[in-house]
Amino acid sequence: MIKTDVLVIGAGPVGLFAVHQLGLIGLKAEVVDNLDKIGGQCIELYPDKPIYDIPALPECTGESLTNNLLEQIKPFKTNFHLNERVEQIIKENNNWKITTNKKKIFLAPNIIIAGGVGSFEPRKFSLEGAEKFENKSIFYSIKDKNNFKNKKISIFGGGDSALDWAIELSKLAEVTLVHRRNEFRGVESSGNKVKELEKEGKLKIKTPFQINSIEGKENITSITIKDESGKIEKISTDYVLGFFGLIMKLGPIVEWGLNLEKKTIPVNTENFQTNKEGIFAIGDICSYPGKLKLILSGFHEGALAARACFKLARPNEKYRFEFTTTSKSVQDRLGITKK
């Protein structure tokens, strides 16, 4: 069990800056995020897209913003629990007992939900009946490529994941790459590579096709694919891999007894607390009159939520407002040594 002052859910820019604000006032935070990397939407959806509305940063990218924030919170030596999703929270005396999908348990008086639009999950096949083959014949990620050795594999998608895996798996399996249009959106070199491999007879490409049906009892034996004109083709296959990117789902948050309004959590703007004491919501996931879904708003929200966390984490201490420019104790926390 990990005891901490604040559990932050979400490692996007707003969660990261909340860690900074907590660190400044001497509170320790642990961060959980369902993605395999830090940065949230910034890193997953638009790492290279320029952002122009971060105060005092005329231009940055999702990636550079994330890196800067990580630099800013470095003094606080925060633990990140990536690839992990908070499943359950239970009130235990003055603490929240928080359990993740990996059965890790945290005990903290405060939870800050900086969950954006929810946790990222793979987009799945919409086909009826596809679900029952999931993790048996249908996969949305690959853990061990050797499981696919000498098998027949149909890969769906046109992005980097689909192309990279088509190239990689074509070395050890019989691969058919299926995509809804003739152009691939992955990097050009990968697109060229799969076309080259097709010419060499090392993999098959089927475009513009989408999945139409799945056949098989316990495991998939074959699928059919269909193009816009209605033409159907059958492919004998052992495994189906879908790489359609990620989608955001609110997930278990809906079961925590929080008030919800159109997939957002209403908060009061004094301290960004939800309807539950010790649970705060900041960033895109919170709503209040006048809410703007901007990163800069999330920074402000985190600053206020952090101060409110202090009350529950240090009930016997008085919170003192201090500036980083002048406060010795704040500068100590930042690891700054005056010469």
Added chain:
Amino acid sequence: MPKITYIEHNGKSHEIEVSKGLSVMEGAVQNNVPGIDADCGGSCACATCHVYLDENWYNKLPQKEAAEEDMLDMAFEPKKLSRLSCQITVTDDLDGLVVKMPSKQG
């Protein structure tokens, strides 16, 4: 104001007057039309404001950019006449536009 008709997957139709300059997505979200999620808020980064057009309207609209086409790969059941409604800006020319929503956005 241009009138836009949003038809839910179940056939329920919403005729909405949308101010010029807004996106078709914003027209739906601001008027509580269900069926368009717009998780990313309109930055062409999530494919959850996906709509279907008819051929006439599809050809009449300014063509989609590569980023939208790329994003449509990730949409739920994309078709030939699919668009992302955040990338369609409402103008007078769009008066009478009809968009249909897929059964879900993701």
